[in-house]
Amino acid sequence: MENKIIARTLRLLSSLLELHDENPFKVKSVANAAFKVDKLPYPIYTKSLAEMEQIDGLGKSIASKINELIQTSSIQELADLIKVTPPGIIEMMQIKGIGPKKILVIWKDLGIDTVGELYYACNENRLIEAKGFGLKTQEEIKQKIEFNMASNGRFLYAKVENLAEELLNLAKKVFNTEQIYCTGQFRRKCEIIDSLDFLIVGQANEEIKEELILNGLENAEINGQEIKCNTESGLSIYFTFCHSEELGKKLIVKTGSEEHTNSIFSILGEADLKDKSEKQIYEVAGLSFIEPELREGTNEIELAKSNKLPELIEYADLKGSLHNHSTWSDGIHTLEEMAVYCRNELNLEYVGICDHSKSAFYANGLSDLRVAAQQREIDELNIKLAPFKIFKGIESDILYDGSLDYSNEVLSSFDFVVASVHSILNMTEEKATERLIKAIENPYTTILGHPTGRLLLSRSGYPINHKKVIDACAANNVIIEINANPLRLDLDWRWHQYAISNGVLLSINPDAHRVEGHLDMKYGTLIARKGGISRLNCLNAMNLEQICRVFEQQKTKLHLEK
Structure with a gap:
C-alpha cells in the first residue's frame, strides 16, 4: 500500500474525528502523522510494527492504526465514524477549502448533507449568514463545486x-x-x-x-x-x-436524437434531398417544420403529420415573474429592489414575492407576525409602483405529512401560495407521492413548486408517480411550476405534454434570490419550449388583468367552499 493512500486515509480519519468533536490533541496527532507518512522517503509498509512505532510523529497508537490498514485495508475506528456520517458529508471533505469546522456548520446548523444541496444553498445565499461564512466564502465554495461537477x-x-x-x-x-x-x-x-x-x-x-x-x-x-x-x-x-448541397440533410441528422432522425429518414426513403433546406426536407416528408427543441423522438412526428405542433412559447411572452425571494428571507435584494428591477429592467407587469415560510428556519423563514409586516410593505409599494403589481405570495413548506406550515387564516392572506418540499427527501415513491397529493388537495395551494426537488448533476429528485401528481393538480386546479433555475428545470420537460393535455397550467418561475435571478426565466422558457409549451399553457404569460382574474377565481372558490 502506497504512502499516499495511507496518508489520505489518516487525513480522512483526522477530519472525521474533528467533525465528531473528538479530543483536539488526538485530531492533531493523526493529522500530523498523515503529513509525516506522506513525506517519508521509503514505503512504510516495508517496516514492522515495532519499526513504525519509532518513526518520528507516529507513536504506538497511530502506528497500530497504520499496521491495521496495511494488513486489513481498513481501520476499524475510521469505519465506525463513516457509519455515522452521511456519505454526502464525506464527499464534501474532498472539496478543497472546506474544512471540518465549516462542514460541521453546514451539516448541523444548516441541515445540508449532500454536495448537491450545498451547491443549491450557495445559489440561495443560505451560507452568507452562517457562522464563519460570508459572500466571498460562499462564492469560493460554489466555484469549487462547479469545478468538481465539470470534471x-x-x-x-x-x-x-x-x-x-x-x-x-x-x-x-x-x-x-x-x-x-x-x-x-x-x-x-x-x-x-x-x-x-x-x-x-x-x-x-x-x-x-x-x-x-x-x-x-x-x-x-x-x-x-x-x-x-x-x-x-x-x-x-x-x-x-x-458539402453545401447536403447542408439541410446534415442539419437534421446532426441535430435530432437518433429516434427522431430514424423516423424522418424512414419516411423519406430514397428521396432526393440535394440542395434542400431543413424546412424543405420536412415538407418532402409531408411534415410541418419541427423546431429543434422538439426533435427528441417523442410525439413530434405524429403532431407534425396532422399539423398540430404547438406554437412554442417565447421569452418575450412572459408578463411577470412569480416565486421570488427578498431580504425578508434569504434573498440578496430588498422587496422594492426586486420589484423595480422587474418593472424597469425587464418591462414586466407584475412580480410575485414568495419568501420562505416559517418551517424554513435555515432560510430566515417568515413567522406569522413577519408575514403581516411584509404584506404591509407590499401594500405601500403597490401604491408607489402602480400600475406595476406585487403579488403577496409565500413558498410554504410541505411538511412530512403533506400539510402546509401555516394556519388557514395566514394562508388566506396571500394572493397565491407556492407549496414546495425542502426537507425529508428520502421517501418511497408511494409516500412521496401521497405527501405531494395531500399538499395539492389543500385548497390554499395555488402552485406546486419544483415537484421532484432535483438538482441536475448533483441530486436526483425524490421518486414520485408523475401521472398521479399531475392528475391531482388537474383535479384540484393547481398550477405546476417549471422552476427556471438551470440547476432544477423541474417539472421535467418530458412531463409537460401530459400536464397540458390534462388541462394543467404551468408557470415558468425563476425562484430568484437576487435581481439577476429573474433572468433565469430564459432557461425556463427554453425547457418549456422543449416540452411543447405555448403561451396559452403558461400562467405568467398572462397579462396583469388575466392573472388577477385567476387568483381571484381561486379566492372565490375558497369562499364558496367555506
Whole structure:
C-alpha cells in the first residue's frame, strides 16, 4: 500500500474525528502523522510494527492504526465514524477549502448533507449568514463545486452557453466561413450537455486542426470529415464538415436524437434531398417544420403529420415573474429592489414575492407576525409602483405529512401560495407521492413548486408517480411550476405534454434570490419550449388583468367552499 493512500486515509480519519468533536490533541496527532507518512522517503509498509512505532510523529497508537490498514485495508475506528456520517458529508471533505469546522456548520446548523444541496444553498445565499461564512466564502465554495461537477465531462446548458457562442465565433474565424451551425444537444436545448457539436460547410484538414490547438482547444484529432477535441474543462467538442448541397440533410441528422432522425429518414426513403433546406426536407416528408427543441423522438412526428405542433412559447411572452425571494428571507435584494428591477429592467407587469415560510428556519423563514409586516410593505409599494403589481405570495413548506406550515387564516392572506418540499427527501415513491397529493388537495395551494426537488448533476429528485401528481393538480386546479433555475428545470420537460393535455397550467418561475435571478426565466422558457409549451399553457404569460382574474377565481372558490 502506497504512502499516499495511507496518508489520505489518516487525513480522512483526522477530519472525521474533528467533525465528531473528538479530543483536539488526538485530531492533531493523526493529522500530523498523515503529513509525516506522506513525506517519508521509503514505503512504510516495508517496516514492522515495532519499526513504525519509532518513526518520528507516529507513536504506538497511530502506528497500530497504520499496521491495521496495511494488513486489513481498513481501520476499524475510521469505519465506525463513516457509519455515522452521511456519505454526502464525506464527499464534501474532498472539496478543497472546506474544512471540518465549516462542514460541521453546514451539516448541523444548516441541515445540508449532500454536495448537491450545498451547491443549491450557495445559489440561495443560505451560507452568507452562517457562522464563519460570508459572500466571498460562499462564492469560493460554489466555484469549487462547479469545478468538481465539470470534471465528469457533463455540463448544465447554462454553463456552456457563452462557451458555445465563443466557439462559434472562433470557428468562423478559423474556418473563414459564416456557414457554421450549432447542432446536437445544444441546439435541442437539452438541460445537460455532453458535447458541443458544430456543422461546417467545408473540409477538415491538418492546418485547421493545428489552428484549433493554437486557439486553446486540446487533444484535437481528425477522423474523416470530423475534428474531435475538448476544452480545458473537459467538454468534448465536435466539428463536422459537409458539402453545401447536403447542408439541410446534415442539419437534421446532426441535430435530432437518433429516434427522431430514424423516423424522418424512414419516411423519406430514397428521396432526393440535394440542395434542400431543413424546412424543405420536412415538407418532402409531408411534415410541418419541427423546431429543434422538439426533435427528441417523442410525439413530434405524429403532431407534425396532422399539423398540430404547438406554437412554442417565447421569452418575450412572459408578463411577470412569480416565486421570488427578498431580504425578508434569504434573498440578496430588498422587496422594492426586486420589484423595480422587474418593472424597469425587464418591462414586466407584475412580480410575485414568495419568501420562505416559517418551517424554513435555515432560510430566515417568515413567522406569522413577519408575514403581516411584509404584506404591509407590499401594500405601500403597490401604491408607489402602480400600475406595476406585487403579488403577496409565500413558498410554504410541505411538511412530512403533506400539510402546509401555516394556519388557514395566514394562508388566506396571500394572493397565491407556492407549496414546495425542502426537507425529508428520502421517501418511497408511494409516500412521496401521497405527501405531494395531500399538499395539492389543500385548497390554499395555488402552485406546486419544483415537484421532484432535483438538482441536475448533483441530486436526483425524490421518486414520485408523475401521472398521479399531475392528475391531482388537474383535479384540484393547481398550477405546476417549471422552476427556471438551470440547476432544477423541474417539472421535467418530458412531463409537460401530459400536464397540458390534462388541462394543467404551468408557470415558468425563476425562484430568484437576487435581481439577476429573474433572468433565469430564459432557461425556463427554453425547457418549456422543449416540452411543447405555448403561451396559452403558461400562467405568467398572462397579462396583469388575466392573472388577477385567476387568483381571484381561486379566492372565490375558497369562499364558496367555506
